[in-house]
Amino acid sequence: MSDDTQDHDGHSGSRRDFLYLSAGAFAGVGGAIALWPFVDSLNPSADVLALASVEVDVSQVDVGQRVTVKWRGKPVFIDRRSEAAIAEAVDTPLSDLRDPETDAQRTDRPEWLVVVGVCTHLGCVPLGQSASEPRGEWGGWFCPCHGSHYDTSGRIRKGPAPLNLPVPEHAFLTDTKIKIG
Amino acid sequence: MSAGNQQPVGNGLVKWIDTRLPVFSYLQKEYAEFQSPKNFNWFWNFGAILTFMLVLMMITGIVLAMQYQPNTELAFDSVERIMRDVNYGWLLRYMHANGGTFFFIAVYIHMFRGMYYGSYKNPRELLWILGVVILVLMMATAFMGYVLPWGQMSFWGATVITNLFSAIPLVGDSIVTLLWGGFSVDNPTLNRFFALHYLFPFLIFGVVILHVISLHVSGSNNPLGVDPKGPQDTVSFHPYYTMKDSAGLAIFVTIFAFFVFFAPNFFGEPENYLPAAPLNTPAHIVPEWYFLPFFAILRSINFDIWFIEAKLGGVIAMFGAIFVLFILPWLDKSPVRSAKFRPVFKWFFWIFLLNCLLLGWVGGRAPDDLVFEGLGLKVIHLGYLSTFWYFFHFLILLPLLGVFERPKPLPKSISESVLGGGTAGASATAKPMEKA
Numbered sequence: 001m002s003d004d005t006q007d008h009d010g011h012s013g014s015r016r017d018f019l020y021l022s023a024g025a026f027a028g029v030g031g032a033i034a035l036w037p038f039v040d041s042l043n044p045s046a047d048v049l050a051l052a053s054v055e056v057d058v059s060q061v062d063v064g065q066r067v068t069v070k071w072r073g074k075p076v077f078i079d080r081r082s083e084a085a086i087a088e089a090v091d092t093p094l095s096d097l098r099d100p101e102t103d104a105q106r107t108d109r110p111e112w113l114v115v116v117g118v119c120t121h122l123g124c125v126p127l128g129q130s131a132s133e134p135r136g137e138w139g140g141w142f143c144p145c146h147g148s149h150y151d152t153s154g155r156i157r158k159g160p161a162p163l164n165l166p167v168p169e170h171a172f173l174t175d176t177k178i179k180i181g
Numbered sequence: 182m183s184a185g186n187q188q189p190v191g192n193g194l195v196k197w198i199d200t201r202l203p204v205f206s207y208l209q210k211e212y213a214e215f216q217s218p219k220n221f222n223w224f225w226n227f228g229a230i231l232t233f234m235l236v237l238m239m240i241t242g243i244v245l246a247m248q249y250q251p252n253t254e255l256a257f258d259s260v261e262r263i264m265r266d267v268n269y270g271w272l273l274r275y276m277h278a279n280g281g282t283f284f285f286i287a288v289y290i291h292m293f294r295g296m297y298y299g300s301y302k303n304p305r306e307l308l309w310i311l312g313v314v315i316l317v318l319m320m321a322t323a324f325m326g327y328v329l330p331w332g333q334m335s336f337w338g339a340t341v342i343t344n345l346f347s348a349i350p351l352v353g354d355s356i357v358t359l360l361w362g363g364f365s366v367d368n369p370t371l372n373r374f375f376a377l378h379y380l381f382p383f384l385i386f387g388v389v390i391l392h393v394i395s396l397h398v399s400g401s402n403n404p405l406g407v408d409p410k411g412p413q414d415t416v417s418f419h420p421y422y423t424m425k426d427s428a429g430l431a432i433f434v435t436i437f438a439f440f441v442f443f444a445p446n447f448f449g450e451p452e453n454y455l456p457a458a459p460l461n462t463p464a465h466i467v468p469e470w471y472f473l474p475f476f477a478i479l480r481s482i483n484f485d486i487w488f489i490e491a492k493l494g495g496v497i498a499m500f501g502a503i504f505v506l507f508i509l510p511w512l513d514k515s516p517v518r519s520a521k522f523r524p525v526f527k528w529f530f531w532i533f534l535l536n537c538l539l540l541g542w543v544g545g546r547a548p549d550d551l552v553f554e555g556l557g558l559k560v561i562h563l564g565y566l567s568t569f570w571y572f573f574h575f576l577i578l579l580p581l582l583g584v585f586e587r588p589k590p591l592p593k594s595i596s597e598s599v600l601g602g603g604t605a606g607a608s609a610t611a612k613p614m615e616k617a
């Protein structure tokens with residue numbers, strides 16, 4: 001059988017082998033493609049994506065005060081920072097940082113810091129929103145779950161978390177109104 | 182199982198069915214006449230106990246599911262309604278919640294039994310591997326089940342554990358979003374966890390069947406670890422072990438019932454009676470006790486290893502701690518199964534067991550708590566030590582022991598050892614084994 005199915009180059013694959021392999025490959029690729037809708041159905045749906053932005057009125061927030069708002073199911077920390085806190089954040093050399101970012105890169109108006117209040121380690125909400133809570137060694141936030149310390153710019157300084165608290169996309173609609181998302 | 186050449190059993194209807202579908206002859210062969218070593222001790226009861234617990238979890242779970250609402254607005258209240266308004270709802274829920282705990286107690290004893298008596302060795306490697314698959318599925322099931330009541334620990338446990346996957350380079354965040362079906366643990370997450378929590382026990386059931394089929398190919402191991410040499414070394418499963426299993430099960434269920442009726446929240450976390458609050462992390466997030474050793478390993482890697490960040494390192498170590506169980510049959514090279522005849526391994530087995538308990542203790546405490554004021558020794562330091570020992574035991578000690586340890590002489594057969602082979606001395610050594 002094998003002799004008379006050799007092609008003219010002397011390869012011993014028969015036409016039947018070729019058909020088997022290509023049919024198998026098509027079935028495999030087709031099967032994988034058919035799987036995608038099942039997997040993708042688990043991703044965020046259109047209605048979840050639609051809840052993407054919130055507007056916050058910050059006219060009642062005093063200097064040195066922090067407030068929490070909920071955005072996409074997560075807390076967002078808004079901090080009206082004191083001069084001292086801003087100075088501390090600005091004066092920190094980048095070489096001291098695990099995830100180097102300047103304070104200017106993280107703020108639109110230095111007085112207002114807006115960060116997602118979810119620890120970049122395993123997702124706990126760090127403490128420090130009220131003055132009575134521990135704020136860590138750098139006066140920003142302290143995550144009690146596994147001991148991550150964030151500074152007054154929400155940057156990671158110590159502990160297991162790898163990254164700074166993320167700054168969500170946000171814009172000042174007026175002097176006292178922030179749109180997040 | 183092919184009964185083609187086997188006589189159908191029974192009379193009348195049973196025989197009529199058995200000739201067409203040989204279920205009765207199968208049961209007869211595999212569960213009644215099945216020959217088992219005659220020297221089992223009580224540790225051989227736990228397979229039957231586990232089967233019972235699995236069925237109990239499925240039955241209580243299915244009736245709970247008829248009252249439960251998998252929606253973030255309703256879930257917590259629906260569980261409270263089960264507790265207060267549904268007839269016997271409190272009993273069903275407490276049986277299910279404590280059932281999870283007792284299921285894990287039984288599975289851990291079952292596994293340590295296997296480790297002590299070398300039950301994972303040739304020819305039972307695949308049997309052991311199927312067992313580890315069952316363990317992994319059980320962990321996933323219990324983790325998702327704990328999310329369902331939607332209390333504070335439910336929510337924050339789910340948040341922390343799903344976030345583990347964000348440690349995976351490049352695709353981590355997409356995977357986490359995929360798991361959540363959103364941007365945080367929320368309604369889509371609760372819904373899918375409920376669907377999977379319902380499904381997984383049935384998968385477990387399937388793997389248990391494979392586990393038992395595999396067991397019935399090689400036959401059971403026994404406390405001496407030597408193969409039965411003939412009918413003088415075995416007894417039929419029924420009535421001998423059906424009776425012994427029933428007796429052990431009765432004791433186990435009595436203890437279980439004690440907790441269900443008199444201390445139903447002993448293993449629980451009071452924090453989980455507070456409804457989930459996504460903006461408010463509790464001071465201490467602790468998983469259920471049966472995850473604590475693995476949680477301790479996760480937290481103990483809080484330093485970078487080369488280019489591997491601490492977060493990823495912890496995740497790798499935690500999954501590695503389970504994965505290493507899969508390859509255990511190839512790490513332990515000693516041809517002798519039972520620790521009874523392995524004078525050095527025996528000690529390390531007990532150290533390993535204590536080390537696992539230590540890991541569990543560490544997992545339940547805050548990492549920076551002081552252990553001894555004077556020494557400045559913190560919980561995390563014990564975490565480093567016990568995590569190291571866990572891997573050292575499997576990866577270094579076991580392979581070395583297989584080469585360097587001198588085992589004691591093995592008895593020629595089970596009968597010789599059990600009956601003393603006619604000498605008084607041998608029967609004296611056989612006695613403590615019965616209780617081992």
Ligand code: HEM
Pocket residue numbers: 235238239240241242243244245246249260274277278281284319322323324326327328329330378379381382383385
């Ligand atoms: C491998 C077997 C199973 C294990 C280890 C397991 C584990 C758990 C755990 C730990 C909880 C949380 C209990 C609490 O704190 O209230 C739970 C809840 C729940 N489970 Fe399961 N389960 C199993 C099988 C099932 C099955 C087969 C169903 C059927 C649908 C089910 C339905 C439920 C429901 C509705 C709840 C929420 C009510 C409640 O919290 O008591 N479970 N499960």
Ligand code: FES
Pocket residue numbers: 119120121122123124143144145146147148159160161
């Ligand atoms: S989650 Fe914040 S330190 Fe681990």
